[in-house]
Amino acid sequence: MGIEDLSVAALWWAVIISGFYHGVNPGMGWPLAVSAALMERDHRALPKALGLLALGHFLSMLAILLPFSVMLFLVDWELQIRMGAGLIVVAMGIYLLVNRRHPRFLARVHPARLALWSFLAALAHGAGLMLVPIFLGICGFEQQDVGHEAAQTLMTSNIRLAFLVAAVHTVAMTSAGAVIAVFIYLWLGLKFLSKTWLNLDVVWALSLVCVGFFGIYSALYGH
Amino acid sequence: MNLRPDPTFYASPKIAMQAPVENFAFTVMLSPDGSQEDGIAVVDVNPKSDTYGQIVHQVIVPYKGDEFHHFGWNACSSALSPLTGHAFLERRYLIVPGIRSSRVYIIDVKEPLEAKIHKIIEPEEIFEKTGYSRPHTIHCGPEGIYVSTLGGGGKDGTDGPPGIFIMDCETFEVIGQYEMDRGPQDKHYDFWWNLPQDYMVSSEWGLPPQFENGLVAEDLLSNKYGHSIHFWDLRARKNIQTIDLGENHQMALEIRPAHDPKKSYGFCGVVVDTTNLQGAIFTWWRDDDGKWQAKKTITIDPRPEKADNLPPLLQGFEAVPPLVTDIDLSLDDKYLYVACWGLGEMHQYDVSDPMNPVLAGKVEVGGIARGTPHPNGKPFVYGPQMVEISRDGKRVYWTNSLYSTWDDQFYPNDEGGQMVMARVGENGGLELDPDFYIDFPKGYRSHQIRLEGGDCSTDSFCYPSA
Numbered sequence: 001m002g003i004e005d006l007s008v009a010a011l012w013w014a015v016i017i018s019g020f021y022h023g024v025n026p027g028m029g030w031p032l033a034v035s036a037a038l039m040e041r042d043h044r045a046l047p048k049a050l051g052l053l054a055l056g057h058f059l060s061m062l063a064i065l066l067p068f069s070v071m072l073f074l075v076d077w078e079l080q081i082r083m084g085a086g087l088i089v090v091a092m093g094i095y096l097l098v099n100r101r102h103p104r105f106l107a108r109v110h111p112a113r114l115a116l117w118s119f120l121a122a123l124a125h126g127a128g129l130m131l132v133p134i135f136l137g138i139c140g141f142e143q144q145d146v147g148h149e150a151a152q153t154l155m156t157s158n159i160r161l162a163f164l165v166a167a168v169h170t171v172a173m174t175s176a177g178a179v180i181a182v183f184i185y186l187w188l189g190l191k192f193l194s195k196t197w198l199n200l201d202v203v204w205a206l207s208l209v210c211v212g213f214f215g216i217y218s219a220l221y222g223h
Numbered sequence: 224m225n226l227r228p229d230p231t232f233y234a235s236p237k238i239a240m241q242a243p244v245e246n247f248a249f250t251v252m253l254s255p256d257g258s259q260e261d262g263i264a265v266v267d268v269n270p271k272s273d274t275y276g277q278i279v280h281q282v283i284v285p286y287k288g289d290e291f292h293h294f295g296w297n298a299c300s301s302a303l304s305p306l307t308g309h310a311f312l313e314r315r316y317l318i319v320p321g322i323r324s325s326r327v328y329i330i331d332v333k334e335p336l337e338a339k340i341h342k343i344i345e346p347e348e349i350f351e352k353t354g355y356s357r358p359h360t361i362h363c364g365p366e367g368i369y370v371s372t373l374g375g376g377g378k379d380g381t382d383g384p385p386g387i388f389i390m391d392c393e394t395f396e397v398i399g400q401y402e403m404d405r406g407p408q409d410k411h412y413d414f415w416w417n418l419p420q421d422y423m424v425s426s427e428w429g430l431p432p433q434f435e436n437g438l439v440a441e442d443l444l445s446n447k448y449g450h451s452i453h454f455w456d457l458r459a460r461k462n463i464q465t466i467d468l469g470e471n472h473q474m475a476l477e478i479r480p481a482h483d484p485k486k487s488y489g490f491c492g493v494v495v496d497t498t499n500l501q502g503a504i505f506t507w508w509r510d511d512d513g514k515w516q517a518k519k520t521i522t523i524d525p526r527p528e529k530a531d532n533l534p535p536l537l538q539g540f541e542a543v544p545p546l547v548t549d550i551d552l553s554l555d556d557k558y559l560y561v562a563c564w565g566l567g568e569m570h571q572y573d574v575s576d577p578m579n580p581v582l583a584g585k586v587e588v589g590g591i592a593r594g595t596p597h598p599n600g601k602p603f604v605y606g607p608q609m610v611e612i613s614r615d616g617k618r619v620y621w622t623n624s625l626y627s628t629w630d631d632q633f634y635p636n637d638e639g640g641q642m643v644m645a646r647v648g649e650n651g652g653l654e655l656d657p658d659f660y661i662d663f664p665k666g667y668r669s670h671q672i673r674l675e676g677g678d679c680s681t682d683s684f685c686y687p688s689a
Contacts, residue, residue: 029305031686038687039419039485101393102308107365108458111306111419121305190234190686194303199226199311 007222008141014134015165019172021207022057022127023180026197029053029118030177032111034185034193046185047178049114054174056118057127061166063119064128065135069158072139079219082140085132086215092126093208100201126208133215135165140222225311231676232314233300236482236554237688239614245674246272247335248611248620249294249317250642252281252667255627257288259666263319265335266642266661268620268674276659282330282338289321289328290627293671295361296681297329297368297392301418304685307365312392316341317673318368320358323435325349327358327370329395335675342395352397353388356380357431360413364683365458367392369401371414373431380431385411387425406462410449413477416457418685419484423455424507426475426491437628440536444497446470452478452491452507454515466517468505471498475505479552479559479680481577485687488577490559491517492550500525500540502547502563506577521572521580523547523563532592534635543591546633548625549609551679553616555688558583558651564606564625565633567593569645571619571653584653586645589623591633597643598657604639605630611672612679619645619653624668640669 022028033049071081103124109117122128139158184192233239246269252262265280298312317330325346332338350356355372357380362369368390374380386408387401402408410427427449433439442448450472454464468475472493480489488508496503504521525542537543546565552558552574559580561570567590572580587595589603597603603623610621622642624630630637640663645655663669673681 027305027308027310031303031305035304035419035686038689041485104366106308107306107367109306110458111304111421117306121308190689191238193234193686194228194230194232197228197303197310201311 008138011134011137012168015131015169016172018130018134019169020176022122022169023173023176024196025200026193027200028057028121028127028173028177029114030181031193032114033177033181034190037185043185046181050174050178050181052114053118053177054170056115057122057173058166058170059115060119060122061128061131061169062162063123064132065162065166066159068132068136069139069162070155072136072158073155078140082133082136082219083216085136086212086219089126089129089132089212089215090209091212092129093205093212096126096205096208097202125204130208130211131165131169133211133218135162136215137218137222138165140218225313228303228310229298229312229314232298232303232310233677233682233684234303234686235688236556236684239300239677239682239684240554240616242614242676244615245613245676245678247675249332249673249675250622251291251294251319251670252640252663253291253624253627253670254287254666255624255630255668257290257323260284260287261289261291261321263291263294263317263330263338264663264669265332265338268644276661278661278664280336280338282340284328284340286324286326288324289326290323291319291670292322292626293360294319294673296363296673296677297395299363299677300682300684301364304365304418309392314677316395318361318370318390320361320370322357322359322373325356325358344395344397348397349388350376353400354383355385355388355400357385358388362415362681362683363392364416364418367398368395369414371411371425373411373428373434384409385430387411387414401460402462403460404462406453407451407465408453408462412449412475415478415480415489416683417480417484417487418457418683420487421457423457424478424480424489424491425453425455426478427451428474428476434626435628437632438536443473443495446473446497448473449475450493451475452505452517464515466507466515468493468517471496472503473497476548477550479550481556482552482554482679482684483556483688484684486556490550490552490574490577492547492561494547495544496522500542500544502545502561504547504550504559504561504572504580508577518578520578521561523561523566523570526566528592534591534633536632537591543593546606551610551612553612554614554679555616558616558647560610560612560619562607562610562621564608565591567591567595567606569607569610569619569621569653571647571651573651583651584648586653586655588643588655597641597660598655599660601660601662602639603641603643604637605634609671611674613674614676614678617647619647620672620674622669622672624670627668630668639663640667642669642672
């Protein structure tokens with residue numbers, strides 16, 4: 001296994017770990033699955049709610065990743081695109097650090113519309129943006145592998161990759177949330193809800209800044 | 224900002240009941256004639272403390288004539304839903320409106336013994352940003368702090384209907400009107416909701432000219448006070464149904480939904496039925512077709528009394544009306560407490576079956592033409608009014624004043640403020656604690672009570688009791 005394979009593997013792990021990270025955060029929605037099951041007195045409501053949250057999150061990832069995957073077909077501008085993307089992610093992180101207020105429009109979403117809420121919550125917190133530098137990194141390696149193929153092929157491959165990254169990330173996120181939700185629902189009880197809830201606002205914003213800088217760095221010195 | 228949710232945010236009513244008990248109560252001190260500045264009394268309710276049952280601190284505001292009435296928290300258990308997006312608020316500030324001045328005080332009670340004013344919102348800001356006046360009931364919910372008002376715009380508050388406005392729960396900035404479609408709603412009093420089911424219910428007292436200078440007997444006898452309750456799509460901010468309880472059911476006041484968010488019912492107290500002077504409780508619920516229904520499930524009869532013993536307002540009726548002016552539901556949704564301010568009685572109903580309440584306990588104290596003294600022998604002026612139940616359901620606190628000008632009409636020769644507490648028996652029943660009796664400082668009356676860590680009329684829950 002060459003150093004490049006290792007780097008690609010590391011990037012995929014980053015996709016998975018960021019999924020876990022989003023998933024365990026109650027703010028991303030797993031308590032709503034517990035609530036749904038308790039409200040409907042039916043344990044089947046739990047996976048259903050998690051499914052809806054996952055759908056919203058997945059679409060939110062795609063909404064961010066797809067435009068970048070399309071842009072990358074401008075191969076000559078790859079460096080600028082990757083630098084720009086990194087800067088956007090850093091800017092989002094700094095914005096969230098400075099503006100610690102939560103977006104009020106999220107509170108207007110009907111509590112039964114979990115997919116919509118999950119989509120908007122992920123969008124508002126820059127969850128998709130966090131994946132962009134990682135995604136572009138993976139694209140970089142892929143691009144090298146395929147060499148200078150036709151732009152059309154490249155774009156198709158990047159779009160496929162965007163779906164894959166979003167899917168892997170969402171599966172990781174949902175699994176992490178599901179484990180906690182099931183434990184709380186079946187064994188631990190609601191008292192643990194507030195115990196597992198940590199204020200990650202600052203950590204989250206800093207993660208965006210770090211990932212953004214990583215994107216810029218890898219654009220300049222990596223692939 | 225906390226790193227964890229505030230320990231006084233409870234996921235379910237059951238968890239709230241098991242939490243540590245209250246050590247302090249916060250009670251309104253109001254100067255009925257505006258000769259002194261109003262305030263919030265901090266009361267020691269920890270039986271192990273040397274100052275148990277005493278006012279241990281007062282936050283006196285800098286203005287006169289605010290007339291404090293109801294108040295509430297900046298944040299409560301409603302913050303534990305990911306949907307609201309502010310799980311890390313602190314339950315730290317009391318939002319205290321003046322219903323006469325329309326001024327709103329934000330009081331920091333993080334250290335109850337050093338409670339102090341954090342911010343003052345001047346009336347002009349409220350008029351300008353909301354078009355409403357006379358702010359009243361406070362609830363914290365999905366979009367921040369919701370404040371009900373009793374008046375619209377203009378000097379006498381009749382320029383446009385009253386309603387609810389929203390304040391930011393972190394900066395306390397007044398944001399604006401809540402309603403997007405109010406339907407037929409043209410008067411306002413109380414409101415509360417079920418957060419996961421996304422409905423809100425609101426009620427009606429009367430417009431400012433109908434209460435500010437006293438009860439208007441002609442308006443009451445011609446059934447011109449509020450008698451409807453309104454059901455809203457909470458997040459769409461839209462009135463979806465209005466139920467007229469019948470025009471004889473004058474003044475539909477407190478709205479008490481079941482605390483367990485699985486349930487789709489609640490109660491509303493009606494002050495007086497003008498056909499027979501009864502007080503009444505309606506149970507409202509959502510039927511299988513999703514329509515809201517309401518039915519009278521409790522009636523309380525007036526007590527015949529010689530005209531000579533009655534205030535002028537009641538002499539023609541030769542009876543004391545119960546005057547149901549506050550109700551409160553325990554967190555297990557089992558007991559509904561009903562203050563009969565005219566009779567001088569506090570009733571406890573077992574509402575395990577909300578359609579068939581059963582009287583489980585009763586305390587007599589104060590009352591028109593009766594004036595039952597407290598068990599410690601001291602007087603209890605007026606009658607039982609604002610009632611608050613401890614989260615564990617074992618202690619019930621109440622005060623005695625209804626509203627400055629109305630106190631003077633129904634109890635013309637009385638004056639004073641008292642706060643008392645009754646203990647709830649294992650299987651129901653209610654008994655006044657002879658050792659808990661607070662006489663308010665001279666010139667002050669008392670009204671709403673809030674308990675440290677939340678109580679039975681503040682917290683809204685996002686998860687069922689399981």
